[in-house]
Amino acid sequence: MIILSKKEVDEMMKLKGNVKGVILKGHFDYIKDLKGEEGVVLVEKRLEELGYPTKAKEIIPTNWYSEALACLIVLVCAEVFNWNQEDVREMAYQSPKYSFIVKLLMQHFVDIEKSFKLAPIYWRKNFDFAKMEVGGFNKKEKYGIIKLVGFHKYHPLICEYHRAYFKKIAEIMLGQRKVEVLHSKCLFRGDDCEEFKITWK
Structure with missing residues (x-):
């Protein structure tokens, strides 16, 4: 269970x-599918209480918004719906199906190796800070490493969100084969970046 304080937020x-x-739109679409319009209203109400009013229907997919706000929406969900880590991971795991950008990219990602090469380009188109790097890739040994350099320490639950998100993307690329994601480096553990080692069978 998570309880958000005004100071922390x-x-x-x-x-x-x-x-x-x-x-952000994908976050709210997931909430609506899972909890209905009532769930969306609960999240919007809590965001306003915390001082960051946001209306789902007013979000424009191509506009820029604070990444901190995107993270806050996830954290507010965890608070108001009493989610644990697994619930947050499930939100992330389902998120690709709510993104038309991801759906579009799926048409071009023909194999896992090309997917790793194109991932940093996708990042630059959707984030105006930090950078995604490929820390290593070995198709024969079936692993790849994704690094987020210059990312911020938002909240440990956001690390779990990313871990599940990368797992789902890799599964799509690999045709739903068995995929595992190790959170090999973490800013909250004192490391210099966020790093995720993706392995498959």
Whole structure:
């Protein structure tokens, strides 16, 4: 269970960096599918209470919004719906189906190796801060490493969100084969970046 304090949220919201609105819209679309319009209203109400009013219907997918706000939506969901880590991971795991950008990219990602090469380009189109790097790739040994360099320490649950998101994307690329994602480096553990090692069978 997570309980958000105004002070904690205000500090997080000071972190610079923006993301395309399609990410936020996907969050709210998932909430609506899972909890109905009532769930969306609950999240909107809590966002307003915390001082960051956001209306799902007003989000424009191609506009830029604070990444901190995108993260806050996830954290508010965890609070108001009493989610645990697994619930947050499930939200991330389902998120690709709510993104028309991901659906479009799926048409061009013909294999896992090309997917790794194109991933940093996808990042630059949707995030105006930090950078995604491929820390290693070995098709024969069936692993690849994704690094987020210059990313911020938003909240440990966001690390779990990313881990599940990368798992789902890799499964799509590999045709739903068995995929595991190790959170090999974490800013909250004192490392210099976020790093995820993706392995498959």
